[in-house]
Amino acid sequence: MRTQVSWRLEKLKENEQKTIDAWLDHQGNIQTTLTNIAMHMINRFGNTDIMSYENQRELFNLFNKSVDEFDVKSLANETKKIDDKVSEVSADKVIEEEKEAKNTYENLTADDF
Numbered sequence: 001m002r003t004q005v006s007w008r009l010e011k012l013k014e015n016e017q018k019t020i021d022a023w024l025d026h027q028g029n030i031q032t033t034l035t036n037i038a039m040h041m042i043n044r045f046g047n048t049d050i051m052s053y054e055n056q057r058e059l060f061n062l063f064n065k066s067v068d069e070f071d072v073k074s075l076a077n078e079t080k081k082i083d084d085k086v087s088e089v090s091a092d093k094v095i096e097e098e099k100e101a102k103n104t105y106e107n108l109t110a111d112d113f
Contacts, residue, residue: 009017027033045055 009020012020024030041050045058048055050056050059
């Protein structure tokens, strides 16, 4: 059983090295992150070569489908608009309910008790 695995980034293209290095800089714990990625791949593809044609085709289709179906920026903008509207409606509702409560209180008579 392996106890250590190395990753020779210097053997990658320079732009790939820089991209991966920047990504690694943003990981809280590289070992945990890479373990998590490996476990997702194992759960999805089993103990097969991730570079096999079949696996690469499935990954390509999965990522292209995700990008085609969901424009992430648009989705985030729409979510923010919805959140803002919910906050606005909630605030308006609270103000309206306070007005109604105040009117009810002001219109109470001794007979109401």
